[in-house]
Amino acid sequence: MAQVSVDCRMSRWPLITITLVLAQASAQMTPLPAWTPGTLEIHQISTGRGNSALFILPDGTTLLVDAGAAGDGVPETDPHPDASRTPGAWIARYLRRHLPSGTNQLDYAVITHFHPDHMGQLLPTSPPDVTGAYRLTGITEVDASVPIRTLLDRGWPDYSYPAPVAGSMMDNYRRFVEGRKHSGLTVERFRPGSSSQIRLKQEPTKYPAFEIRNIVANGELWTGSGEATRHIFPALASVPQADWPNENMCSIGLRVQYGRFRYFTGGDLPGTADPGFPAWHAVEAAIAPVVGPVDVHVVNQHGSMGEESDAFLQSLRSTVLIVPAWAPSHPAPDVLKRIMNSRLPPPTRYVFATDLRPSAKTVIGQRAGQLAAPPGHIVLRVDPGGERYRVFVLNNNDETDTVMTVKGPFSASPNS
Secondary structure (H helix, E strand, O other): OEEEEEEEOOOOOHHHHHHHHHHHHHHHHOOOOOOOOOOEEEEEEOOOOOOEEEEEOOOOOOEEEEEEOOOOOOOOHHOOOOOOHHHHHHHOOOOOOOOOOOOOOEEEOOOOOOOOHHOOOOOOOOOOOOOOOOOOOOOHHHHHHHEEEEEEOOOOOOOOOOOOOOOHHHHHHHHHHHHHHHHEEEEOOOOOOOOOOOOOOOOHOOOOEEEEEEEEEEEEEEOOOOOEEEEOOOHHHHHOOHHHHOOOHHEEEEEEEEEOOEEOOOOOOOOOOOOOOOOHHOHHHHHHHHOOOOOEEEEHHHHOOOOOOHHHHHHHHOEEEEEEEOOOOOOOOOHHHOOOOOOOOOOOOOEEEEEOHHHHHHHHHHHHHHHHOOOOEEEEEEEOOOOEEEEEEEEEEEEOOOEEEEEEEEEOOOOO
């Protein structure tokens, strides 16, 4: 039987707490209600094979961040709901179930960086698209089912920083980009500092308190003033090639704001430098003051060892943290220990994970039982205006999208 739980934090309205508890309890074990206009909704999709998140903005504008498809179904990458379809196909089916009524495409898609668990691994079994120009996996497979209007990545058009990005996966992706540019796809390089590159497309004047701010990509960081940026990586000519930024360090990071509510996601941005490498490889410390306080953030690099540094956690002060886990090493015990540390603000945090392998539970120990809910699709639903939000966890073992857990409502108040 699925585990269910309800948590209400309604200190300003104590007289209606019981009513809300009953209302939320009735929502459990039923499918997630459809998105409604004015609501911001963010779905961290659990396929067991990588990262993918659907954003439905208050006016119905849609955004997909990543479409990972790593591994080929071997035990360490158990797929969800099962292995009968590819990760890209499961993501596309999830999108079609949750996109606003009448919507059959994505306004935007962002690839945070060029790794298989964020964009799709090319396998011998990956089928060709209808034109035969490229093959379908991850983001290319999603697009074949739910067409993308504007695609943003860190490398377009030359894909040459810090060195040319090569390999069969990238070759396939670039064939996709070139082919789809002739059939309606707009491709852009992600512009750090911008608050207009990803914008409301349907009714922008109706929601003036909504913004998506591009924070960082390729080590180019927004300064916090206007759209100005600075470079946190030294000039490549000034450092040995062995110390050049790696792919994770070049990840895209963005912040969503809706009224008082704030949210951050940053791909695989690293929290610590690997032993023997320069201190500037620890990107979290550089970006944390610019990101500032948020209500919710996605844990960097799936919670791998060394992420979520004290400085990062102290700056963001997130009440809710989402671990986009899929491998046996997600999350690392040291990361879970830090993000559950009650000595860092806020004193109470709610940590969710999209997956938790049996081997990970064994290594993590008792903290595995301190997660806020069982693993599944993690859905944030922010009330119109951004004053309050809830977290829903949906069953990832089938396509019923049954609500297993509801946490909240939480009051959004990060800007202090």
